[in-house]
Amino acid sequence: MKAYLTRRYRFSASHRLHSPEMSAEENRAAYGKCNNPYGHGHNYFLEVTVSGQVAENTGMVCNLADLDGFVKAEIVEKFDLQNLNTMQEFADVVPTTENLCVTLYQILQRGFSQAHLEKIRVEETMMNSFEYAGGGKIRH
Amino acid sequence: MVYLTRKAEFAASHYYHNPNFTAEENQRIFGKCNNPNGHGHNYTLEVTVKGEINPQSGFVVDLKELKEVLNREVLDAMDHRFLNKEVPEFFAKVPTTENLAIVAWQRLAPKLKAAQLHRVRVYETPDLFADFYGEA
Numbered sequence: 001m002k003a004y005l006t007r008r009y010r011f012s013a014s015h016r017l018h019s020p021e022m023s024a025e026e027n028r029a030a031y032g033k034c035n036n037p038y039g040h041g042h043n044y045f046l047e048v049t050v051s052g053q054v055a056e057n058t059g060m061v062c063n064l065a066d067l068d069g070f071v072k073a074e075i076v077e078k079f080d081l082q083n084l085n086t087m088q089e090f091a092d093v094v095p096t097t098e099n100l101c102v103t104l105y106q107i108l109q110r111g112f113s114q115a116h117l118e119k120i121r122v123e124e125t126m127m128n129s130f131e132y133a134g135g136g137k138i139r140h
Numbered sequence: 141m142v143y144l145t146r147k148a149e150f151a152a153s154h155y156y157h158n159p160n161f162t163a164e165e166n167q168r169i170f171g172k173c174n175n176p177n178g179h180g181h182n183y184t185l186e187v188t189v190k191g192e193i194n195p196q197s198g199f200v201v202d203l204k205e206l207k208e209v210l211n212r213e214v215l216d217a218m219d220h221r222f223l224n225k226e227v228p229e230f231f232a233k234v235p236t237t238e239n240l241a242i243v244a245w246q247r248l249a250p251k252l253k254a255a256q257l258h259r260v261r262v263y264e265t266p267d268l269f270a271d272f273y274g275e276a
Contacts, residue, residue, distance in 0.1 A: 001276060003270050006269050006270070007267065054242065059236035060234075063169065065171060
């Protein structure tokens with residue numbers, strides 16, 4: 001039978017929303033406070049949902065130790081307590097949570113093969129969250 | 141179509157073990173969860189049903205009825221129990237979060253008359269949950 005397993009992780013990082021393609025005024029108009037040149041930070045939450053058949057012998061969609069190991073090594077270790085703007089992933093894109101969400105999805109999509117990646121969800125604050133499934137349908 | 145979700149909590153203990161695996165395999169695959177004395181969680185169960193609003197009552201489903209079914213079929217059987225030893229489904233099935241969601245669905249689906257079961261979600265901790273939509 002098919003089930004969906006969701007695991008929640010957290011990391012903290014700073015960022016500044018600023019596009020070199022816009023003037024200083026345009027940046028301020030588009031990003032407001034988030035355009036502060038010194039940046040600001042968030043406690044992000046990442047929810048990773050994987051799906052698949054529940055294995056008869058283990059009762060699992062995938063071994064949580066594998067998912068935890070991957071996310072801790074490839075995401076939490078790399079993004080926690082960093083300034084997103086200084087990371088290679090954001091050299092060419094503004095580190096909005098939309099772009100962060102797509103970036104994290106791609107890291108999982110490329111590197112995690114033990115189960116089907118269904119979707120991810122990123123909370124920037126308790127008040128806003130973003131979901132991405134690589135263009136796939138998001139089930140609620 | 142309106143979706144309605146009812147939440148419930150229960151506390152239970154379990155351990156992960158497959159008698160067909162060797163002791164080493166059980167340890168390697170299940171890690172700490174293989175401790176035969178068990179360990180516990182405060183589980184949260186979320187049951188989502190869907191249906192059209194009854195024009196007379198304004199309900200999709202009578203919440204009192206849903207609560208009674210939930211209590212009778214799931215909570216009475218699992219709250220303050222050792223899942224491996226006291227819930228028949230887990231005599232031969234590992235009581236993972238995925239299987240808990242499936243078992244809760246199988247217990248609830250035949251008992252819900254007015255509304256159709258849409259999703260069962262089981263939180264093992266606030267950071268881990270499994271969803272089941274009745275898919276094969």
